[in-house]
Amino acid sequence: MTDFESFRKQALDELLDWLRIPSISTLPEHKADMIRAAEYVRTALERAGLAKTSLVDRGGHPLVYAEWLGAPGKPTLLLYGHYDVQPPDPLEEWVSPPFEPQIRNGNIYARGATDDKGQTWILVKAVEWLMRRDGRLPVNVRFLIEGEEECGGEAISRYVSEKPPELAADAAVICDSEMFAPGLPSICTGLRGIVYGELHVEGARQDLHSGVYGGVAPNPLMAIAEILTALKNRDGRILIPGFYDRVVEPAPAEKEAWARLPFDEKEYLEKEIGAPELTGEPGYSVFERTWARPTLEVHGIRGGFTGEGAKTVIPARAVAKISMRLVPEQRPEEAVEQLRAAIAAAKPRGVRAEFRLLHGAPASLVDPENLFVKEAALALEEIFGRKTVFIRSGGSIPIVGLFNACLGIPSVLMGFGLPDDNLHSPNEKFHVPNFFAGIEAVVRYFERLGA
Amino acid sequence: MTDFESFRKQALDELLDWLRIPSISTLPEHKADMIRAAEYVRTALERAGLAKTSLVDRGGHPLVYAEWLGAPGKPTLLLYGHYDVQPPDPLEEWVSPPFEPQIRNGNIYARGATDDKGQTWILVKAVEWLMRRDGRLPVNVRFLIEGEEECGGEAISRYVSEKPPELAADAAVICDSEMFAPGLPSICTGLRGIVYGELHVEGARQDLHSGVYGGVAPNPLMAIAEILTALKNRDGRILIPGFYDRVVEPAPAEKEAWARLPFDEKEYLEKEIGAPELTGEPGYSVFERTWARPTLEVHGIRGGFTGEGAKTVIPARAVAKISMRLVPEQRPEEAVEQLRAAIAAAKPRGVRAEFRLLHGAPASLVDPENLFVKEAALALEEIFGRKTVFIRSGGSIPIVGLFNACLGIPSVLMGFGLPDDNLHSPNEKFHVPNFFAGIEAVVRYFERLGA
Numbered sequence: 001m002t003d004f005e006s007f008r009k010q011a012l013d014e015l016l017d018w019l020r021i022p023s024i025s026t027l028p029e030h031k032a033d034m035i036r037a038a039e040y041v042r043t044a045l046e047r048a049g050l051a052k053t054s055l056v057d058r059g060g061h062p063l064v065y066a067e068w069l070g071a072p073g074k075p076t077l078l079l080y081g082h083y084d085v086q087p088p089d090p091l092e093e094w095v096s097p098p099f100e101p102q103i104r105n106g107n108i109y110a111r112g113a114t115d116d117k118g119q120t121w122i123l124v125k126a127v128e129w130l131m132r133r134d135g136r137l138p139v140n141v142r143f144l145i146e147g148e149e150e151c152g153g154e155a156i157s158r159y160v161s162e163k164p165p166e167l168a169a170d171a172a173v174i175c176d177s178e179m180f181a182p183g184l185p186s187i188c189t190g191l192r193g194i195v196y197g198e199l200h201v202e203g204a205r206q207d208l209h210s211g212v213y214g215g216v217a218p219n220p221l222m223a224i225a226e227i228l229t230a231l232k233n234r235d236g237r238i239l240i241p242g243f244y245d246r247v248v249e250p251a252p253a254e255k256e257a258w259a260r261l262p263f264d265e266k267e268y269l270e271k272e273i274g275a276p277e278l279t280g281e282p283g284y285s286v287f288e289r290t291w292a293r294p295t296l297e298v299h300g301i302r303g304g305f306t307g308e309g310a311k312t313v314i315p316a317r318a319v320a321k322i323s324m325r326l327v328p329e330q331r332p333e334e335a336v337e338q339l340r341a342a343i344a345a346a347k348p349r350g351v352r353a354e355f356r357l358l359h360g361a362p363a364s365l366v367d368p369e370n371l372f373v374k375e376a377a378l379a380l381e382e383i384f385g386r387k388t389v390f391i392r393s394g395g396s397i398p399i400v401g402l403f404n405a406c407l408g409i410p411s412v413l414m415g416f417g418l419p420d421d422n423l424h425s426p427n428e429k430f431h432v433p434n435f436f437a438g439i440e441a442v443v444r445y446f447e448r449l450g451a
Numbered sequence: 452m453t454d455f456e457s458f459r460k461q462a463l464d465e466l467l468d469w470l471r472i473p474s475i476s477t478l479p480e481h482k483a484d485m486i487r488a489a490e491y492v493r494t495a496l497e498r499a500g501l502a503k504t505s506l507v508d509r510g511g512h513p514l515v516y517a518e519w520l521g522a523p524g525k526p527t528l529l530l531y532g533h534y535d536v537q538p539p540d541p542l543e544e545w546v547s548p549p550f551e552p553q554i555r556n557g558n559i560y561a562r563g564a565t566d567d568k569g570q571t572w573i574l575v576k577a578v579e580w581l582m583r584r585d586g587r588l589p590v591n592v593r594f595l596i597e598g599e600e601e602c603g604g605e606a607i608s609r610y611v612s613e614k615p616p617e618l619a620a621d622a623a624v625i626c627d628s629e630m631f632a633p634g635l636p637s638i639c640t641g642l643r644g645i646v647y648g649e650l651h652v653e654g655a656r657q658d659l660h661s662g663v664y665g666g667v668a669p670n671p672l673m674a675i676a677e678i679l680t681a682l683k684n685r686d687g688r689i690l691i692p693g694f695y696d697r698v699v700e701p702a703p704a705e706k707e708a709w710a711r712l713p714f715d716e717k718e719y720l721e722k723e724i725g726a727p728e729l730t731g732e733p734g735y736s737v738f739e740r741t742w743a744r745p746t747l748e749v750h751g752i753r754g755g756f757t758g759e760g761a762k763t764v765i766p767a768r769a770v771a772k773i774s775m776r777l778v779p780e781q782r783p784e785e786a787v788e789q790l791r792a793a794i795a796a797a798k799p800r801g802v803r804a805e806f807r808l809l810h811g812a813p814a815s816l817v818d819p820e821n822l823f824v825k826e827a828a829l830a831l832e833e834i835f836g837r838k839t840v841f842i843r844s845g846g847s848i849p850i851v852g853l854f855n856a857c858l859g860i861p862s863v864l865m866g867f868g869l870p871d872d873n874l875h876s877p878n879e880k881f882h883v884p885n886f887f888a889g890i891e892a893v894v895r896y897f898e899r900l901g902a
Contacts, residue, residue: 026760087762093657151760178663192662196761205725206544209875210748211643211846212629214776215687215740216729221749225676226685234677234799236666274656278667279801289666297661298672299764300755305772309477309602310647310809311538312774313750313875321756323763325665348685350730358761395662424660424764 008436011125018117019101019110025061025084025151034061034147037083041145048128058155061147069140074450076140078169081120082149085112086424093426106432113430115423119175119416126442138450152359153398160406171372172403177415180391185380188413190392191400193326193363195335202317202352210312218350220318221303230346232296236280240342246329250292258287291392295325332360361398366410376412379445383437459887462576469568470552470561476512476535476602485512485598488534492596499579509606512598520591525901527591529620532571533600536563537875544877557883564881566874570626570867577893589901603810604849611857622823623854628866631842636831639864641843642851644777644814646786653768653803661763669801671769672754681797683747687731691793697780701743709738742843746776783811812849817861827863830896834888
């Protein structure tokens with residue numbers, strides 16, 4: 001095991017180097033960093049002994065591809081991860097800088113630590129360890145690592161839609177979700193979909209003085225407030241006509257399993273949220289509200305003056321970043337149409353309003369009875385010593401739906417993040433023991449599938 | 452008159468130099484520019500032959516003081532202006548840079564051109580011209596020029612509240628308002644008051660991922676939308692309990708005079724506003740809505756992500772810049788208390804909300820029958836050749852109320868701006884012929900008062 005221990009240490013050091021590259025896919029100024037981050041993982045796969053390692057160009061940020069197909073008759077797994085990360089702002093809230101990874105109290109603190117470089121590195125290193133130890137793998141693998149998970153995933157969407165022969169596989173394995181609780185192995189069987197876009201509102205031709213024109217000039221910021229409150233009420237109920245028509249409730253057995261999960265709502269509120277109280281639709285549990293109910297959120301409002309001090313401006317235009325999380329059977333295109341109609345109906349007089357779609361993806365469900373899911377659950381149980389739970393995630397991994405629709409394969413979501421990993425927030429972290437256990441669990445999973 | 456023409460030309464050149472100093476009082480990084488701008492006008496007053504020119508320190512940005520008291524038995528005028536300007540953003544909408552003044556089509560384009568460097572310069576140059584021509588003035592004058600008009604006016608407020616002997620005067624003269632229409636001399640007899648502050652809303656301890664927490668986490672941006680729409684309805688009616696209790700309607704005669712002003716609402720909408728339609732309270736004319744009715748506006752909303760692309764964040768906190776314009780008899784302190792109570796009542800669950808006051812000032816009215824107002828109207832008529840109209844302004848010049856309350860003097864608001872001067876907006880301008888006519892009108896005014 002000494003060998004494995006020094007391997008683990010090196011794997012960690014390499015992960016820290018990868019985390020130092022600020023591969024923020026949404027910001028054009030990081031285009032070169034994106035290529036560096038892609039090349040970093042491609043080189044690692046090459047060193048691990050995989051063939052055909054390459055950067056695949058389908059527009060946007062490159063995809064990383066690699067394969068090892070030396071186990072005829074054995075299953076083929078499509079190993080997915082992403083090397084892009086969320087923007088790190090607000091920077092001032094980070095204890096250590098987001099792209100200078102620091103290990104404190106057994107956690108790696110860095111943007112992308114858990115989402116998703118740390119978890120992608122688990123797959124890379126599990127394969128490398130098996131290759132190093134055995135000179136071969138017990139299963140066939142194809143890596144597909146994208147750089148646009150945080151910004152719409154257009155390149156991978158184009159590539160997978162082509163259904164290229166090099167993506168033929170029996171199942172996809174994705175490490176981009178979280179464990180329900182520390183030490184509790186978890187497989188995610190459901191993800192919400194998403195529609196993300198911008199609400200553009202225009203009033204006057206140019207910014208106006210609120211003294212001279214206040215009382216007659218339309219205010220696009222106020223119009224955004226009026227539209228938002230017309231779209232969702234204070235109970236979190238979305239008021240868009242037809243929006244809930246296709247929503248499918250979880251099966252009673254699934255809801256009962258959720259009710260048995262170790263969960264203390266008060267502790268969740270205090271430790272994870274830290275707000276005066278939880279919000280959302282009455283009559284639905286926290287799991288239902290975050291995993292199985294659609295949402296509408298506003299992420300930012302641009303326009304007017306937000307600097308220090310006072311400026312009495314009525315802005316000419318304003319933009320709100322808006323997303324809706326979708327649940328199984330809701331259709332992104334239809335939801336966008338419904339949203340647009342609701343905005344047109346909610347728009348106050350004096351302004352023009354337009355919703356511009358940035359990206360969308362449907363929700364997805366995976367059958368826990370599927371062989372690849374079951375074997376993953378058993379591998380996790382072996383390493384963590386506890387029974388694997390089946391949970392859902394409120395987040396969106398659009399690729400799961402795409403793999404199903406285009407490649408006809410299920411996705412196994414083995415997540416090693418923790419609920420308090422601050423993904424998309426300041427001080428994102430990844431628990432080092434989970435990184436190591438993740439490598440072992442994936443190794444064991446491949447061994448079981450190849451047996 | 453050749454002499455006056457070369458004087459005018461030099462006055463214009465000097466104004467352009469003054470406009471080159473980016474004296475933005477709300478932005479701390481312009482502190483040195485503020486002192487440069489103050490010193491620029493102090494030096495000009497010294498050169499004009501005034502005594503006791505000085506920068507008065509009452510905290511914040513300096514006040515400029517100067518006096519000439521060589522006309523015993525004649526009235527003493529307190530000449531007010533401000534050398535600070537609004538922030539220039541959005542910069543990309545300026546045709547020429549805000550602090551590189553350019554003359555196009557007979558207008559000076561620059562931040563501060565009309566508000567208020569150009570108009571302050573009228574007072575400075577009228578005095579200088581009289582001193583140069585006659586070696587003396589027909590009246591006594593004291594200049595008081597501040598650098599915080601756009602950011603709350605705390606220094607001048609402290610200074611005037613001390614009721615210092617050097618501010619003793621019979622009336623104040625302020626050039627910081629606008630003519631009702633090109634060529635139509637106008638005196639402003641009413642100003643709205645203001646309350647300006649920030650609504651701070653806090654939800655979770657830190658930014659959260661909208662996938663993982665959407666459905667249970669409070670969203671401070673949405674809370675701001677909910678609070679704003681609870682404070683004002685779509686008709687512009689403010690819903691804050693008690694808010695309208697003290698509002699005094701204009702006298703029927705004043706409303707009738709307004710109705711006789713040359714005004715085409717369609718042209719106003721198209722040329723000045725440029726929005727699909729006007730907004731505001733039904734049943735009130737444009738003049739009533741902008742001059743005599745209180746308002747509530749949001750000027751900017753900070754929080755979350757507003758950059759390019761998509762970030763699925765539920766921000767931990769958000770801030771809205773909010774102001775209310777007040778009309779005669781409304782009390783700023785009471786309005787703030789009413790606003791705070793309404794915010795507390797409107798706040799959705801899951802968040803904390805707090806209104807932080809930045810500054811406030813009451814509305815003010817001036818009696819058009821006052822001698823100093825009447826003589827100003829006649830002086831304007833002499834220069835412009837048309838009967839002076841009495842109008843109000845929807846803006847706030849808090850110093851007017853302070854001069855009345857602390858010094859017991861009325862303020863004569865002779866404005867030379869034009870309605871389309873874009874004050875507080877990109878491409879702020881000042882009509883050069885109005886600058887020259889303004890100097891002549893003030894000279895004539897002083898001559899009439901000294902006769």
